[in-house]
Structure formats: C-alpha cells, structure tokens
Amino acid sequence: xxxxxxxxxxxxxxxxxxxxxxxxxxxxxxxxxxxxxxxxxxxxxxxxxxxxxxxxxxxxxxxxxxxxxxxxxxxxxxxxxxxxxxxxxxxxxxxxxxxxxxxxxxxxxxxxxxxxxxxxxxxxxxxxxxxxxxxxxxxxxxxxxxxxxxxxxxxxxxxxxxxxxxxxxxxxxxxxxxxxxxxxxxxxxxxxxxxxxxxxxxxxxxxxxxxxxxxxxxxxxxxxxxxxxxxxxxxxxxxxxxxxxxxxxxxxxxxxxxxxxxxxxxxxxxxxxxxxxxxxxxxxxxxxxxxxxxxxxxxxxxxxxxxxxxxxxxxxxxxxxxxxxxxxxxxxxxxxxxxxxxxxxxx
Amino acid sequence: xxxxxxxxxxxxxxxxxxxxxxxxxxxxxxxxxxxxxxxxxxxxxxxxxxxxxxxxxxxxxxxxxxxxxxxxxxxxxxxxxxxxxxxxxxxxxxxxxxxxxxxxxxxxxxxxxxxxxxxxxxxxxxxxxxxxxxxxxxxxxxxxxxxxxxxxxxxxxxxxxxxxxxxxxxxxxxxxxxxxxxxxxxxxxxxxxxxxxxxxxxxxxxxxxxxxxxxxxxxxxxxxxxxxxxxxxxxxxxxxxxxxxxxxxxxxxxxxxxxxxxxxxxxxxxxxxxxxxxxxxxxxxxxxxxxxxxxxxxxxxxxxxxxxxxxxxxxxxxxxxxxxxxxxxxxxxxxxxxxxxxxxxxx
Numbered sequence: 001x002x003x004x005x006x007x008x009x010x011x012x013x014x015x016x017x018x019x020x021x022x023x024x025x026x027x028x029x030x031x032x033x034x035x036x037x038x039x040x041x042x043x044x045x046x047x048x049x050x051x052x053x054x055x056x057x058x059x060x061x062x063x064x065x066x067x068x069x070x071x072x073x074x075x076x077x078x079x080x081x082x083x084x085x086x087x088x089x090x091x092x093x094x095x096x097x098x099x100x101x102x103x104x105x106x107x108x109x110x111x112x113x114x115x116x117x118x119x120x121x122x123x124x125x126x127x128x129x130x131x132x133x134x135x136x137x138x139x140x141x142x143x144x145x146x147x148x149x150x151x152x153x154x155x156x157x158x159x160x161x162x163x164x165x166x167x168x169x170x171x172x173x174x175x176x177x178x179x180x181x182x183x184x185x186x187x188x189x190x191x192x193x194x195x196x197x198x199x200x201x202x203x204x205x206x207x208x209x210x211x212x213x214x215x216x217x218x219x220x221x222x223x224x225x226x227x228x229x230x231x232x233x234x235x236x237x238x239x240x241x242x243x244x245x246x247x248x249x250x251x252x253x254x255x256x257x258x259x260x261x262x263x264x265x266x267x268x269x270x271x272x273x274x275x276x277x278x279x280x281x282x283x284x285x286x287x288x289x290x291x292x293x294x295x296x297x298x299x300x301x302x303x304x305x306x307x308x309x310x311x312x313x314x315x316x317x318x319x320x321x322x323x324x325x326x327x328x329x330x331x332x333x334x335x336x337x338x339x340x341x342x343x344x345x346x347x
Numbered sequence: 348x349x350x351x352x353x354x355x356x357x358x359x360x361x362x363x364x365x366x367x368x369x370x371x372x373x374x375x376x377x378x379x380x381x382x383x384x385x386x387x388x389x390x391x392x393x394x395x396x397x398x399x400x401x402x403x404x405x406x407x408x409x410x411x412x413x414x415x416x417x418x419x420x421x422x423x424x425x426x427x428x429x430x431x432x433x434x435x436x437x438x439x440x441x442x443x444x445x446x447x448x449x450x451x452x453x454x455x456x457x458x459x460x461x462x463x464x465x466x467x468x469x470x471x472x473x474x475x476x477x478x479x480x481x482x483x484x485x486x487x488x489x490x491x492x493x494x495x496x497x498x499x500x501x502x503x504x505x506x507x508x509x510x511x512x513x514x515x516x517x518x519x520x521x522x523x524x525x526x527x528x529x530x531x532x533x534x535x536x537x538x539x540x541x542x543x544x545x546x547x548x549x550x551x552x553x554x555x556x557x558x559x560x561x562x563x564x565x566x567x568x569x570x571x572x573x574x575x576x577x578x579x580x581x582x583x584x585x586x587x588x589x590x591x592x593x594x595x596x597x598x599x600x601x602x603x604x605x606x607x608x609x610x611x612x613x614x615x616x617x618x619x620x621x622x623x624x625x626x627x628x629x630x631x632x633x634x635x636x637x638x639x640x641x642x643x644x645x646x647x648x649x650x651x652x653x654x655x656x657x658x659x660x661x662x663x664x665x666x667x668x669x670x671x672x673x674x675x676x677x678x679x680x681x682x683x684x685x686x687x688x689x690x691x692x693x694x
Contacts, residue, residue, distance in 0.1 A: 063459060071427050071443075077419045084418075084445055088452070093459055096418075096443040098431055105435070112410060112440055117464050263640050293610050295642030 004047045007108050013041060017107050018134050025140070063093040064316060065118035067109055069101045069126045069153075074259070074288035075305045076124070079151060082309020083122060090317050103128040107137045119320050120147040122312045125155060131194045147319045149312045152303075153196050154331070161315040162331040163308050167197050167285075170301040170336030171204025172211075174255050174283040177299070177338060179212045181281055183253030187220035187244060189261040198223075201257045201285060219248055224261070237261075242268045245280075254282045259290045262298055266343065282343045297341030304334050351394045354455050360388060364454050365481050372487070410440040411663060412465035414456055416448045416473045416500075421606070421635035422652045423471070426498060429656020430469060437664050439466075450475040454484045466667050467494040469659045472502060478541045494666045496659045499650075500543050501678070508662040509678040510655050514544050514632075517648040517683035518551025519558075521602050521630040524646070524685060526559045528628055530600030534567035534591060536608040545570075548604040548632060566595055571608070584608075589615045592627075601629045606637045609645055613690065629690045644688030651681050 006024075010017045015034065023030045023038035024047075030038075041047075064087055068076045080096065087094045095118065097109035106126045113121070121141065129135070130153065138158050142148055147160070154162040178186050188205045191198030202221070209216055222244045224237065241264050245251060254269075256262035262284030269280050276282060276296055284291060287302035311332050357364045362381065370377045370385035371394075377385075388394075411434055415423045427443065434441045442465065444456035453473045460468070468488065476482070477500065485505050489495055494507070501509040525533050535552045538545030549568070556563055569591045571584065588611050592598060601616075603609035609631030616627050623629060623643055631638060634649035658679050 061459075071418075071431075072421070072424045074419070077424060080418050080445070084447060088447070093455060094445065095456075095460070096445075098427070098441065098443075100431060100435070108440060109442075112408075113442070289637060290640055293637055294640055 004042075004045045005108075006111055007104075009038065009042060009045075009047065013038060017104055018132075018136060021107070021136055021140070025136075027136075060320070061093075061117060061119050062091060063095060063118045064313065065110075065113040065121045065123075066094055066096045067099055067106060067113075067121060067123040068096065069099050069124055071098055074290070075152075075286050075303060078288075078305030079124075079309035079312070082306035082311075083313045084309075085306070086310045086313035086317070090313075092313075092317060099126040099129075101126045101128055103132055103134060110137050110141060114141060114146060120149070120316045122149045122151065122309075122316055124150065124152045127195055130155075130196055147316060149316045149319075151308050151312045159327060159329055161312075161319065161329050163312045163315065164331065164333055165303045165308070165336050166333050167200035167336075168204040168207065170285065170303070171201040171255065171257070172208045173204075173336065173338050174285070174299075174301050175205050175208035175253075176212070177340075177344065178253035178255065178281055178283060179208065179214065181253075181277075181344060183281055184214065185217070185220065185248070185250045186214065186253040186255060187222065187248065187251045189222045189224065189241060189244070189254060189256040189265055191257060192223050192225060198257050201255075205255055217248075220244075220251060234264075238264050238268060241265050242271070245269055245272055245274075252280055254280060256282065256284045259284050259286050259288050259298070259300065262300070262343075263290060263294055266294065266296070266298065277342065277344050283338075287337075287339050291339070291341065294343075296343045299341045299344040300339050302337045302339050304337070308334050351389075351392050352455075353458055354451075356385065356388060356392075356394065360385060364451055365479075365483060368454070368483055368487070372483075374483075407667070408440075408464060408466050409438060410442060410465045411660065412457075412460040412468045413441055413443045414446055414453060414460075414468060414470040415443065416446050416471055418445055421637070422499075422633050422650060425635075425652030426471075426656035426659070429653035429658075430660045431656075432653070433657045433660035433664070437660075439660075439664060446473040446476075448473045448475055450479055450481060457484050457488060461488060461493060467496070467663045469496045469498065469656075469663055471497065471499045474542055477502075477543055494663060496663045496666075498655050498659045506674060506676055508659075508666065508676050510659045510662065511678065511680055512650045512655070512683050513680050514547035515551040515554065517632065517650070518548040518602065518604070519555045520551075520683065520685050521632070521646075521648050522552050522555035522600075523559070524687075524691060525600035525602065525628055525630060526555065526561065528600075528624075528691060530628055531561065532564070532567065532595070532597045533561065533600040533602060534569065534595065534598045536569045536571065536588060536591070536601060536603040536612055538604060539570050539572060545604050548602075552602055564595075567591075567598060581611075585611050585615060588612050589618070592616055592619055592621075599627055601627060603629065603631045606631045606633050606635050606645070606647065609647070609690075610637060610641055613641065613643070613645065624689065624691050630685075634686050638686070638688065641690075643690045646688045646691040647686050649684045649686050651684070655681050 006017050006020050010020045023035040099106035149161045151163040154164050190202045193199045254265045266282050274280050283299045285301045287300040291298040291300040353364050353367050357367045370382040446453035496508045498510040501511050537549045540546045601612045613629050621627050630646045632648045634647040638645040638647040
C-alpha cells in the first residue's frame with residue numbers, strides 16, 4: 001500500500017497542499033467545512049504526519065537535505081559544491097531536491113526528505129513561495145524541531161539561521177562603479193519585484209543613483225517577467241532588452257541583476273552597433289564562468305556561492321551537533337566583490 | 348543509537364567499504380581472516396544490510412534517486428532537468444546525490460538512498476569507479492531487485508538499461524568537419540583513458556584521421572590529468588594547452604572533448620597571435636551556454652542532455668510501473684548533433 005501524503009490527500013479532495021496542511025493544523029484560515037472534510041479523510045485513511053522531532057530523538061541520519069529552486073544555474077551549483085565540501089569534511093552526506101521554482105514541489109520535497117531521511121535543511125525558497133508568501137511548510141518543520149538554514153532568498157518572517165549576500169550593497173557598488181566611470185544614463189535590467197533578490201538589487205541601483213544625484217528615469221528600468229529566463233523564451237528576453245536600448249539610445253551604462261541579462265544586453269548593444277565599453281558599459285550580478293569567458297569579459301558582482309554553501313553547512317551542522325534548535329538565530333552576510341573585466345575597463 | 352552502515356564498519360576496522368561489502372557477501376577476493384573479522388563485527392553490532400527487495404514489495408516511494416559525479420557542470424544539470432520534467436509529468440519525485448567523482452561517496456550515497464527513500468536509480472558513475480573497475484554496489488543493487496538506469500558513463504559489464512550518446516560517432520563527425528574545412532594537422536585535447544567518454548571520443552578522433560588518410564602524430568594528442576579540471580588548477584590546464592600549441596605550430600584544427608578544454612584552446616591560440624577560425628579551427632564536445640556565449644562562438648557536438656535525462660526517467664519509470672526488473676535491457680543511443688558556430692566558419 002502506498003503511503004498517504006499531503007499531496008495525495010490534496011489530489012483526492014481537489015484542494016491545494018497548503019490547504020490540507022493548514023486544515024490538519026486546524027488553521028482558521030480554512031473554512032470549518034473544508035477542515036472537517038480533510039480531517040475526516042486523513043483519519044479514515046490513517047494519515048500520519050511526519051513526526052520529525054520523534055525521529056530526531058531516535059536516530060541521526062548524518063545527512064543534510066538541500067532544496068534549491070533550479071539546477072541549471074551556476075550560482076546554485078557552486079553553493080552546493082560549498083555545502084558538499086563542509087559536509088564531507090564533517091562526516092555528513094548531502095541529498096538534494098529541486099523545487100523548480102514551484103511552491104507545491106518545494107512542499108512535497110520537504111515532506112519527502114523530512115520523513116526520516118535527513119537531519120536538517122539548507123534551502124533557498126522558490127519564486128512561487130515568495131509570491132504566495134505561504135511559509136507554513138517552513139515554520140512547521142522548524143516547530144517540529146528540525147533546523148533550517150536559508151540562503152540567498154531568505155524570508156525575513158522566518159526565524160532560522162540565514163546566509164545571504166548583501167544584494168543592496170552589491171548592486172550599489174556596481175552602479176557606483178558605472179557612475180565613477182562617467183556613465184550618466186544608467187539602465188537596470190531586473191526581475192519583477194516579488195523575486196526578493198531582484199527587488200533588493202533594484203533598491204541598490206536606486207540608492208546609488210540618488211546618492212550620485214543622477215535623475216531616476218522610469219524608462220531606464222526594465223523589469224522582466226520570469227518565464228523569459230527559460231531557454232525557450234530567450235528570443236523574447238532579447239527583444240525586450242533590444243527595445244530598452246533602442247528606445248533609450250542615451251543609455252551609457254547597464255546594471256543587470258544576473259549574468260544572462262547582462263550577456264544579452266552586451267549582445268544586443270553590439271547588434272545595435274554600440275561599442276563596449278566605449279559607448280556603453282555593462283555590469284552583471286553573479287560571477288560565473290559565463291562572465292569570465294564572454295567577450296568582452298563581463299564585469300560582475302561576485303556572490304561567492306561556494307563560501308555561502310560552506311557557511312550554511314557549518315551553521316546547520318553546528319546546530320545539529322549541539323542539539324540546539326532554539327533562538328537566537330544568526331544571519332551571516334557574505335560580502336560581494338566587484339570583479340572588473342573588459343566590459344567596464346577604460347581603453 | 349546510530350544505524351550501523353558499511354561506512355562505519357569500514358571506518359571502525361580500517362578497511363575499504365568495498366572490502367566490507369565483499370566480505371559480507373563472502374567474496375573470495377577477500378582473505379578468509381578479513382572476511383571472518385568483518386562478519387563477526389557486523390554480527391556483534393547487529394548489522395542489517397539493506398533489504399531493498401523487501402522494501403520494494405511493501406511500499407513505493409514514487410521517488411527516483413539520481414547520482415551524478417559533479418554538479419558544477421552544464422551537461423549533468425541539463426540531464427537532471429530532463430529527468431525532473433518526465434518525473435513530474437509521471438507523478439514522481441527526484442532526489443539527487445553527488446559522488447564528487449569518488450567511489451566511496453558513490454557507494455555511501457547509493458546505500459543511503461536505497462534504504463527505503465527511493466524506488467530506483469538513474470546514475471552516471473564516478474571516474475574513480477571507472478578507474479577501480481569496482482561495480483559491486485551496482486550489481487548488488489540490481490540483484491536485490493532495484494532497477495538502475497545508467498547514462499553517459501555507462502559500464503558495459505553491468506546489465507541494466509542505459510542511455511548513452513554515441514561518443515565515437517560524435518567525435519568522428521567533429522573531426523570530419525575539421526578535415527572537410529581543410530585542416531591537415533588536427534590535434535586533440537582529451538582526458539586520460541580511464542575516463543570512458545574521453546577514451547571513446549579519442550577513438551572517434553583516431554578513426555576520422557585514419558578514414559581521411561591523415562597521419563597520426565602522437566605529439567598532437569594531449570591527454571590531460573583529471574585534477575586539471577578543477578578551478579584551482581585552471582592555470583596548469585592552460586599551460587599544458589599552450590605547450591601543445593607552441594610546440595606544434597602546424598596544428599590548424601583542435602578537437603577538444605569538453606567545453607572548458609575547447610575554450611582554453613581558443614584562449615591560448617589567441618594569445619599566441621593566431622586567428623580563429625583562419626589559422627586554427629576549434630570544435631568542442633558538450634554544447635553548453637559557454638559555447639554559445641564565447642567569442643568566437645564555439646562549434647560544438649551537442650549531447651542533448653535534456654533528452655538523455657528524459658529518456659532515462661522514462662525507462663526507469665516504465666520498469667517500476669511494470670514491476671519488471673529482469674532482462675532484456677535496453678541501450679538507447681541519443682544521437683549527437685554538430686552545432687556550427689564561428690570557431691569553424693569560413694569567413
């Protein structure tokens with residue numbers, strides 16, 4: 001017989017996983033009727049919620065669970081390489097689950113791993129979780145005594161250890177660099193605001209412009225829809241960036257919140273006959289292999305993914321080994337670094 | 348109390364995991380003394396080997412376990428994106444473990460996941476496993492009734508479903524392209540022979556030269572030590588490639604068995620004042636983002652990682668859903684494709 005999970009209850013009753021989870025906790029966000037129905041169903045089929053605290057008392061798996069939003073992504077893979085390094089040194093295994101930026105998959109993966117396979121989580125939440133602002137799966141896990149360390153996309157409302165980069169400061173440094181090189185009309189290519197790191201980097205951009213007394217021009221701000229990141233939509237991404245550059249020929253500097261946006265901006269600028277860095281200077285965020293191998297080399301804000309992973313693993317293992325899941329929690333900020341390459345260098 | 352694992356027995360008795368595993372199976376590769384000692388220890392501490400077959404009968408986890416050799420690697424991450432796609436469509440979860448190219452970590456990860464967390468494996472073996480030719484952990488898993496699908500680095504000796512690219516043919520196509528463009532002195536940058544895909548691609552290179560009646564020149568063959576792939580040793584990698592090009596100035600074409608080797612070859616050729624593709628044409632293997640964004644764009648043999656992952660997941664899920672773990676097994680060959688870019692185009 002298959003084990004009954006939140007997912008199966010949700011499917012059977014045609015409600016969301018979040019609704020099932022909340023109903024089983026008797027949350028008043030859910031109508032009494034729905035709660036009763038879900039509880040009756042769970043009881044009928046003998047649903048057993050994870051009893052993480054119990055499993056923790058009985059055995060240690062010596063395994064860390066890592067949940068990341070996507071895997072074809074240099075930043076997340078370098079974070080994992082850092083986690084692996086520290087985990088191996090300290091005698092722990094690592095298993096990885098992907099949310100694919102989906103709230104439901106994040107919940108399912110956490111439920112699956114928390115069920116006796118791992119001792120604690122290191123995770124970066126999905127964009128959908130940030131959009132829905134539904135964090136019940138995180139708070140429940142912590143409440144049951146299983147520690148979580150969040151990295152990069154950390155949620156302010158959740159009490160746990162966090163390892164973050166200072167996105168505002170990193171972006172501010174990047175834009176200040178463009179200002180110091182003489183750029184007067186600096187554009188930004190960023191994400192919609194619900195993506196926390198995109199929003200923070202946009203804040204850094206705005207801060208730097210204000211500090212330099214440069215005017216804010218709404219037309220210079222391109223907030224891209226998230227689906228455009230997928231390989232299938234690269235053409236649309238490039239079209240949007242082309243329009244930004246075409247409609248605003250005075251733009252002489254671009255700050256892009258990730259590597260793909262930055263490289264696409266360089267590509268479109270070159271297509272429009274502009275010379276880099278003479279006519280337009282470009283800085284990206286996340287220093288990956290692409291920045292290094294691009295021509296011209298792309299100046300980038302390095303997030304030090306490996307160090308983030310190392311620190312996250314150390315924080316989690318420290319907590320596990322001290323059997324200490326209560327506050328106070330730490331937030332460790334890993335400083336960004338501006339790696340200068342030809343896309344900004346004066347020739 | 349912590350669960351006793353092969354790893355812990357091995358550590359306690361200061362022998363390898365492989366020795367413990369073989370001793371517990373009463374393998375005559377291990378001396379009788381050692382076998383007796385290990386069996387006594389296991390008995391004393393009540394060691395329970397995984398009883399996968401039993402767990403399979405009792406419940407389905409609806410989860411696939413994936414073991415890959417490294418994660419900061421575009422090919423493996425695209426394979427995983429393909430596995431995820433099919434798994435999600437067919438109602439399965441995916442959890443991932445890394446071997447970091449280590450035999451021991453591969454064994455530990457398989458033991459950990461096989462222990463009730465997953466229904467079957469999709470895996471690409473570590474380089475160390477290929478070097479040691481120790482496949483007991485694979486045969487044991489299969490013997491106990493848990494299906495395995497191998498991809499990319501498949502082991503001929505293991506009976507299971509496999510999804511591979513035709514490495515010989517892919518390399519042959521690439522070298523034939525260089526020949527058709529007029530290259531007479533074609534070099535190869537490859538791995539040491541124990542890495543199966545490196546060896547196969549070298550075979551394709553040699554085949555193409557022979558078919559074209561081009562002489563084989565040992566000096567044109569650079570077999571790189573594996574540690575040079577790590578970021579810390581990039582300088583050494585570049586030095587070796589520089590020497591190849593400096594000592595053999597007649598080289599007018601390079602086939603490289605991966606993207607990093609190819610990009611480093613382009614970089615070193617440019618440093619030596621050569622023009623690409625006029626003086627030297629370059630083709631890489633694995634079509635990743637680097638090939639696309641490099642300048643000049645790198646002509647590459649695309650391995651279609653996503654399709655490999657999709658096919659592997661379909662094969663595994665088909666087997667799980669038909670409860671069918673016996674032969675016959677399938678080997679599916681995903682054809683490679685030559686993606687032409689500026690590094691070979693005649694101007």
